[in-house]
Amino acid sequence: MLSRRVPHAPAPNAWARLLDQRRHAGASLIDLTESNPTRVGLSGAGGAELAALADPRGARYEPDPRGSRAAREAVAALYAERGIEVTPDRVVLVASTSEAYAHLFRLLADPGEEVLAPRPSYPLFEPLAAAEGVEVRPYRLAHDGRWHLDAHGLERAFGPRTRAAIVVQPNHPTGSCLDPAEVALLESLCERHAAGLISDEVFGDHAWPAAGGVVPEPRALPSLIGPRRVPTFALGGLSKTCGMPQLKLGWIVLAGPREACEHALAGLEWIADLFLSVSTPVELALPRLLAARHGFQARVRERLRANLAALDDCARRRPELSRLHAVGGWSATLRLPARRDEEEWALELLRRDVIVHPGHFYDFESGPHLVLSLIVEPEVFARGLERLEALL
Numbered sequence: 001m002l003s004r005r006v007p008h009a010p011a012p013n014a015w016a017r018l019l020d021q022r023r024h025a026g027a028s029l030i031d032l033t034e035s036n037p038t039r040v041g042l043s044g045a046g047g048a049e050l051a052a053l054a055d056p057r058g059a060r061y062e063p064d065p066r067g068s069r070a071a072r073e074a075v076a077a078l079y080a081e082r083g084i085e086v087t088p089d090r091v092v093l094v095a096s097t098s099e100a101y102a103h104l105f106r107l108l109a110d111p112g113e114e115v116l117a118p119r120p121s122y123p124l125f126e127p128l129a130a131a132e133g134v135e136v137r138p139y140r141l142a143h144d145g146r147w148h149l150d151a152h153g154l155e156r157a158f159g160p161r162t163r164a165a166i167v168v169q170p171n172h173p174t175g176s177c178l179d180p181a182e183v184a185l186l187e188s189l190c191e192r193h194a195a196g197l198i199s200d201e202v203f204g205d206h207a208w209p210a211a212g213g214v215v216p217e218p219r220a221l222p223s224l225i226g227p228r229r230v231p232t233f234a235l236g237g238l239s240k241t242c243g244m245p246q247l248k249l250g251w252i253v254l255a256g257p258r259e260a261c262e263h264a265l266a267g268l269e270w271i272a273d274l275f276l277s278v279s280t281p282v283e284l285a286l287p288r289l290l291a292a293r294h295g296f297q298a299r300v301r302e303r304l305r306a307n308l309a310a311l312d313d314c315a316r317r318r319p320e321l322s323r324l325h326a327v328g329g330w331s332a333t334l335r336l337p338a339r340r341d342e343e344e345w346a347l348e349l350l351r352r353d354v355i356v357h358p359g360h361f362y363d364f365e366s367g368p369h370l371v372l373s374l375i376v377e378p379e380v381f382a383r384g385l386e387r388l389e390a391l392l
């Protein structure tokens, strides 16, 4: 009865079964995968932000498929503060970045066509594309002390059915950014294949402190918004910029050749008009919500600093454990000794009531890797590390 886009539930693996058992047994679990800011004491929305949602103008419904002009101006002002020029006419509001992906897949690809996505990366690309009948073709990021684009792999990934390439800056969970030469290569391949460029910049406000550094100054990571040769769609949202995933607001900023952008905007407007998914109270509150980002981002920086310092102390005591180099984002990738495979490491930790993600969750290609969330409360993070250290 159901379409083939909806997956048939796969049998849970040993790790998922054990997690279920531990939860049912009421175990007190140390969850080092928690990346929801509202569950780790980092909610960005306080009383003033929630009160802004009660603006009496919210009683009227006058939807604009691209999002209200005032809300789009607030998004443009956010970029202006980072020295990036954005006009409100090139902004489209959506209910989340996930919805932005769905809209862009519908805009750019017909069923059976392809989008390219980095590997390892965010595991939601596949199901989001599958739900639109679109296929994801991976292009490889390779690690040799730093993450790099596998240039030949990228060239081979492009084909006659490629309609867009996704880049995640910084990538989740590797925390790496493409350098300018890598971006130039990606852009020229997109141009040659008449493909769009989707730049997921949701973690762009969350640069890591320099090693051993004090709480760093705010520093933004590179954005692809600017003069571009191909239609480029940069994604951001309240989830990561303000710590407000529950308020359901994201945005797409268009860059690139004028005519192609106008064409794309008209298509996006048509798609967005089918759903009108952004709520009026959130649009009205947006300037107030965005103003709260500075406090939220400062608290995240302090958390990243504390948890990275704990991780590095642990790696100093246990040199068989290493943390892969990264520049930003909310996750750290650990490389563990090869005496167990990563599934076994994750299982052993779960037997000690510690939840971590094995690398294959994000399609790491080799070696035992574990991925930890860096926004977990520092006491919880330290307890989890103690158990990892004891296991090592």
Ligand SMILES: Cc1ncc(COP(=O)(O)O)c(C=O)c1O
Pocket (backbone or CB within 6 Å): 096, 097, 098, 099, 122, 168, 171, 172, 200, 202, 236, 237, 238, 239, 245, 249, 250
């Ligand atoms: C790379 C990346 N993009 C997008 C999202 C989804 O963000 P949103 O809450 O705006 O849908 C996430 C969530 O973790 C993510 O890691």
